[in-house]
Every structure is written in C-alpha cells, then in structure tokens.
Amino acid sequence: MARPNVLLTPAAGFDFDNAARNVALEGLFEGGQTPKPLKTGTTIAGVVFKDGVVLGADTRATSSEVVADKMCAKIHYIAPNIYCCGAGTAADTEKTTDLVSSNLTIFSLNSDRNPRVVMAVNILQDMLYRYHGKIGASLILGGVDCTGNHLYTVGPYGSVNTMPYLAMGSGDLAALGILEDRFKPDLELEEAKELVRVAIHAGIMSDLGSGNNVDICVITRKGADYIRPFQESEYKDTRKMKYRYRPGTTPVLTEKVVPLELEVVQETVQQMDTA
Amino acid sequence: MLGETEPEWLSEEVKTGTTIIAIEFNAGVVLGSDSRVSAGASVVNRVMNKLSPLHDKIYCALSGSAADAQTIAEIVNYQLDVHSTEIGEDPQVRSAATLVRNISYKYKEELSAHLIVAGWDRRDGGQVFATLNGLLTRQPFAIGGSGSSYVYGFVDAEYRRGMSKEECQQFVVNTLSLAMNRDGSSGGVAYIVTIDEQGTEEKVILGNDLPTFVDQ
Numbered sequence: 001m002a003r004p005n006v007l008l009t010p011a012a013g014f015d016f017d018n019a020a021r022n023v024a025l026e027g028l029f030e031g032g033q034t035p036k037p038l039k040t041g042t043t044i045a046g047v048v049f050k051d052g053v054v055l056g057a058d059t060r061a062t063s064s065e066v067v068a069d070k071m072c073a074k075i076h077y078i079a080p081n082i083y084c085c086g087a088g089t090a091a092d093t094e095k096t097t098d099l100v101s102s103n104l105t106i107f108s109l110n111s112d113r114n115p116r117v118v119m120a121v122n123i124l125q126d127m128l129y130r131y132h133g134k135i136g137a138s139l140i141l142g143g144v145d146c147t148g149n150h151l152y153t154v155g156p157y158g159s160v161n162t163m164p165y166l167a168m169g170s171g172d173l174a175a176l177g178i179l180e181d182r183f184k185p186d187l188e189l190e191e192a193k194e195l196v197r198v199a200i201h202a203g204i205m206s207d208l209g210s211g212n213n214v215d216i217c218v219i220t221r222k223g224a225d226y227i228r229p230f231q232e233s234e235y236k237d238t239r240k241m242k243y244r245y246r247p248g249t250t251p252v253l254t255e256k257v258v259p260l261e262l263e264v265v266q267e268t269v270q271q272m273d274t275a
Numbered sequence: 276m277l278g279e280t281e282p283e284w285l286s287e288e289v290k291t292g293t294t295i296i297a298i299e300f301n302a303g304v305v306l307g308s309d310s311r312v313s314a315g316a317s318v319v320n321r322v323m324n325k326l327s328p329l330h331d332k333i334y335c336a337l338s339g340s341a342a343d344a345q346t347i348a349e350i351v352n353y354q355l356d357v358h359s360t361e362i363g364e365d366p367q368v369r370s371a372a373t374l375v376r377n378i379s380y381k382y383k384e385e386l387s388a389h390l391i392v393a394g395w396d397r398r399d400g401g402q403v404f405a406t407l408n409g410l411l412t413r414q415p416f417a418i419g420g421s422g423s424s425y426v427y428g429f430v431d432a433e434y435r436r437g438m439s440k441e442e443c444q445q446f447v448v449n450t451l452s453l454a455m456n457r458d459g460s461s462g463g464v465a466y467i468v469t470i471d472e473q474g475t476e477e478k479v480i481l482g483n484d485l486p487t488f489v490d491q
Contacts, residue, residue, distance in 0.1 A: 014346075014382055129346050133288060159289045159341035161312070161320045173317065 015130055022134075041209010043171030044074060044085035045179065045199045046140045046151045048164040049192035052220035053142035053149050056196035057085045058171070058204050059229065060211040067211070070237070075217045075226065079104050079115045082143030083217045083224060087169035088156060089136035096137045100124055117143040117150035121160060129158025138168045144219050171203025171210040178202045193218065197231055204233075288340055289314045292460020293325060294422030295336035296430075296450050297393035297403045299415055300443045303471030304393040304401040307447035308336050309422065309455050310463030321463045326477075330355050332470050333371045333394030338420035344388035351375050368394040372404035372411055380409025391417045395470045418450070422458035426450050444469060452485040 044057045057074035060067055076084045076097035084100070086093025100123050104115040120141055128135055133156045142151045153166045165183045167175035178199040187195065193216055200214045213229035292313050297306045308325035311318055325337045327348040333355070337344035351374045358374075359366045372392040379386065393403040405417040418430055430450055438446065444467060451465045465480040 014378075014385070016382075016385060019385075125346075129342055155289050155314075155319070155342065157288050157340070157342040159312075159319075159345055161323060163320065163322065 041171070041207060042074060042087040042169030043167065043175050043200050043203025043207060043210040044087050044140050044169050045167040045172075045175045045196055045203075046085065046142045046153075046165065047179070047183065047187070047192050047196050047199075048142075048149050048151050049187040049189060051149075051189060052144045052218065053151055054189075054192045054196045055083055055085050055140065055142045055217045055219070056200045056230070057215050058200055058210040059213045059215055060204075060209070061090055062209055070212045071229075073215065073228065075215055075228075077101060078120055078141070079108070079143070080223065081114060081145055081219060082117055082120055082141065083219060083226070084120070084142075085140040085168070087138040087140075087172075092135045092137040093139065096124065096127065096135060097139070099127070114145060116145040116147060117141060117152065118147075121152045121154060124154045125158050125160050128154060128156060133157040140166050140168055142217075142219060144221055167199060167203070169203070169207075169210065171200075171207035174202040174206035175199040189218065189220075193230070201231070289319050289342065292422070292458070293338040293420030294418070294426070294451055294454035294458060294461040295325060295338050295391055295420045296418045296423075296447055297336060297391045297416065298434075298438075298443050298447060299393070299401040299403045300438050300440055302401060303395045303440065303469065304403055305440070305443045305447050306334050306336055306391075306393050306468045306470075307451050308466050309420075309451055309461040310466060311461055312341055313460055318462075323463075324466050326466050326468045328352070328475075329371045329375075329392070330359065330366055330394070332365065332396065332475060333368050333392065334468050334470065334475075335371070335375065336391040336393070336419065337388065338390070339388035340386070343386045344390060347375060347378050347386070347388055347390060350378065365396060367396045367398055368392065368402040368404065369399075369413075372406060376404075376406045376409060376411040379406050383409050389419050391419050393417075393470070395472060401471065420461065422454035422461035425457040426454045429453055440469065440471070448480060449486055453488060455485070456488070 041062050042058060046053060046055045055075055059072050061069035061072035074085055076086055078084050078097060078101045084097050086097060100120050103123055104120060108115055124139060128137065136156050138156055139154045151166055152160060152162045153168055154160050164185065165179045167179060182195055196216060197214055203210045212233045214231040215228045216230035218225040289312060293309060295308045297304060306326050310322050312320040312323045326334050327337055329335050329352050335348055337348060351371065354374050355366050355371055358370060375390050375392055389407045391405055395401050403414055403417050405412050405414055416434060418426065433446065447467060448465060455461045464482055465485060467478045467480065469476045
C-alpha cells in the first residue's frame with residue numbers, strides 16, 4: 001500500500017496483500033478482462049550537463065486517437081531542486097509524483113534539510129515495485145543536491161537506471177537516437193538545452209503519440225527554471241479560446257416589456273441566530 | 276491510427292536477459308556480467324552494471340526481471356548491514372547467500388530473478404553460491420542468465436582448479452565475450468569485479484576490447 005507518511009517505516013520485505021483481492025476483482029469483469037488504463041503517448045528526456053540537469057517533455061496528452069490536451073504539463077514539481085518527467089498513464093504519473101513531493105516536503109520540514117534525488121528515487125521504486133507494474137508510471141527524475149547532479153529513470157515495475165542522458169515514453173527511441181549521437185559529457189547550458197529540444201522534437205516528429213510544444217526545465221545549484229513552452233509547435237491553432245462580444249454587438253430591433261402581477265400568498269419571518 | 280496498439284515493449288516488464296558468471300580462485304573470487312537490459316525488443320539500458328554490492332567484500336550478480344533482482348539485492352544489502360552490526364564484524368558470504376536464498380525461496384512463485392552471490396570472508400576465503408529457485412549450493416564457479424546456456428560447454432571444458440587471479444579474470448572475460456556474441460539478450464560492455472583479502476576491484480571492459488574468437 002502506498003504510505004501517505006514517509007515517517008512511518010513500511011513493514012520489511014514484500015507485500016502481496018492485494019494479490020487475492022485483485023484476483024477476486026478480475027472475476028467481476030466479463031471474460032476476466034479488467035479495463036485497460038488509458039496511456040498517453042509521450043516523449044520525455046533528460047540530460048546531465050556541467051552545472052546541472054536539463055529535463056524536457058512534449059505536451060500532447062492523447063486518449064486513444066484523439067488529442068485530449070494540447071498543452072499538458074508533463075514535468076512535475078517534486079522539490080525546489082528536483083523535478084520529474086512522467087510518461088505512461090497520466091493519472092498515475094500525476095498522483096505518484098504528488099505523493100513523492102508531499103513525502104519529501106514532510107521530510108524537509110522534519111529534518112531541516114533539502115531533499116536528495118536518491119530519496120525520491122527510493123520512495124518511487126519502493127512504491128512502484130509493491131504494485132508490480134499496475135501503476136503505469138515511467139518517470140525520469142532529475143535534480144541537483146549537495147551530492148551533485150543526478151538523473152534517474154524508474155520503470156513501472158520498479159527498476160531503476162541511472163545514466164547521463166535518458167529518454168522514456170512512446171517516442172523514446174527517436175529521442176534516444178539524437179541523444180546517443182550528440183551527447184557529450186560536460187555540456188554547456190545552451191548546448192544542453194538545444195540537445196534536449198532536438199531530442200524531444202525528434203520524438204514529436206516521429207511518434208504519433210507525442211506532439212505540440214516542447215517544455216524544458218533547467219535545474220542548477222541556484223534553482224530551477226521551468227520554461228513552458230520552450231519551443232512552440234509549427235502548427236498553430238488560430239481559433240479564439242474565448243468568445244466575448246461587446247454589449248451592443250447584436251442590434252436590438254424591438255423591445256416589449258410585460259409586467260408580471262404577483263400576489264403575496266404567505267409571509268413567514270425566521271429569526272437569524274447570530275450567537 | 277484507429278485501433279492501432281502501441282508497441283509491446285512499452286508495457287513489457289524490463290528483463291535483464293543476461294550473462295553472469297562467478298568463479299572462485301585460491302585467494303578470492305571474480306564476478307563478471309554483461310550490461311544489456313531489455314524490455315521486449317528494446318534495449319532499455321546498454322551500460323547497466325549487474326554486479327551489485329551486498330557488503331564490502333560480498334557482491335551479487337543479477338539476472339531475470341530487473342525490478343525483482345534489484346529489489347532483492349537492496350533488501351539483502353540492508354539485512355546484511357543490520358546483521359554485520361549485530362555480530363560486530365564482516366558477515367560471511369554464506370550468510371549473504373542464505374539471506375538471498377530465503378527471499379528467493381519464500382517468494383518463488385511471485386519472483387522471477389536469479390542471483391549468484393560471491394565474495395571473500397576470513398573464515399573460508401573466496402566462495403561462490405548459486406541461489407536459483409531457492410536452493411543454496413556452493414560451487415567452484417557458477418553461470419546464470421539467458422546467455423549462460425551458450426557457454427556451458429565452454430566453461431565445463433576450460434575450467435581448471437587452482438587458477439591464478441589473472442587466469443580467472445581472463446576466463447571470465449572469455450566466457451562473457453562468447454556468450455554476448457551468441458545471445459541476443461546479452462551485450463554491451465563487460466563488468467568484472469575481483470574480491471580478495473586486499474580489497475575489491477571493479478573494472479569495465481568496453482566492447483572493442485573484448486577478446487574475439489573465430490569469424491570476428
């Protein structure tokens with residue numbers, strides 16, 4: 001079970017309490033097929049550079065073949081020095097990152113220390129492993145803390161990988177192609193931003209589930225710079241979002257006033273108690 | 276686009292199709308692994324170090340499901356830490372292997388991971404233990420993972436008792452190289468860890484520097 005409070009030590013070892021319940025639930029559905037959660041195609045990437053970490057993501061959220069959200073925010077706040085990109089089921093990534101964020105805030109207040117990236121990774125890995133892949137969240141965590149610049153990825157089954165450059169989501173192979181070709185250690189800030197932008201752009205171009213704008217988040221010792229959008233899509237939507245008309249736009253041709261004759265039938269007074 | 280399903284590897288469990296090997300020599304052990312982590316047909320990580328420390332002089336080699344193997348290694352790392360504080364000295368390799376075996380056996384239906392535990396302790400020197408499916412057996416050498424099937428013949432024919440440290444390291448590198456060439460789920464670079472009384476030495480051998488055999 002997800003622990004709402006990090007101060008409670010979870011029981012040691014594996015927890016398979018929900019296995020029996022899940023089997024029973026499957027029996028309730030026709031054909032034993034539980035409903036499949038909706039996935040959002042995504043391209044997310046992260047790069048470690050000289051002074052910190054750059055995270056990038058596209059902004060398309062899809063519901064089967066329809067774009068549900070063109071300006072979806074996939075880079076989630078975890079701590080002032082830690083951000084997390086999420087791919088997979090949108091609800092799962094949102095809730096999981098919120099949980100980790102509140103856990104680390106409690107830890108921060110309790111210990112008077114800034115949270116470290118490994119803490120977020122451990123909490124996430126622990127939780128995702130306990131749910132055996134049922135929480136469909138593939139996350140890229142990046143941040144800068146007292147021990148250095150870090151970039152980790154946590155898979156939905158709870159496996160952790162750490163590399164100087166990473167990409168996840170349905171567009172990850174396209175982005176990884178760019179990263180494998182152009183990544184160098186100790187990049188400068190502008191080079192790193194450009195590399196991530198090109199990588200996400202490759203995902204947007206080559207993957208149907210990714211698209212629209214590119215968001216970037218730069219994290220350094222000084223803090224985080226969340227640039228949304230970093231690059232706007234070439235295909236702009238020119239429809240107006242709001243349709244407001246000045247009073248007088250529609251001409252009034254005739255006006256007819258009909259007074260309603262009302263009769264008082266009953267009058268009651270109720271005292272208001274202001275004590 | 277309508278009715279198109281996403282690629283399977285996106286939702287498939289991440290496995291470490293692997294080659295792992297551990298071998299004991301007169302004064303210690305040598306562990307070796309490849310570095311490929313796959314999810315279906317996609318390589319998720321091409322440089323993963325599958326040799327995970329359980330204690331200063333005890334390492335384990337991971338194979339099977341990446342999440343299961345990593346989690347077992349982390350849990351046993353914690354348990355060994357507590358145990359070594361309780362006994363006031365470095366733990367025995369057999370203790371580490373027993374802890375791994377206990378988890379592998381108790382949850383054998385739910386888990387899909389095989390760890391080879393190897394290390395050095397003061398009492399028995401270098402030791403290698405296999406913990407497949409919950410058994411515990413000490414062996415002069417052990418191989419595991421999907422790539423091991425291709426090299427059983429090689430290791431059975433080439434292993435000799437009483438090899439020196441350098442000969443063992445070469446044996447491990449040769450085995451890994453042969454397996455990585457034949458097994459699609461193994462590849463990348465080779466990680467070698469040598470543990471003896473003096474300490475622990477970790478080494479990476481890049482793809483180009485691996486030994487080549489016939490037809491290469």
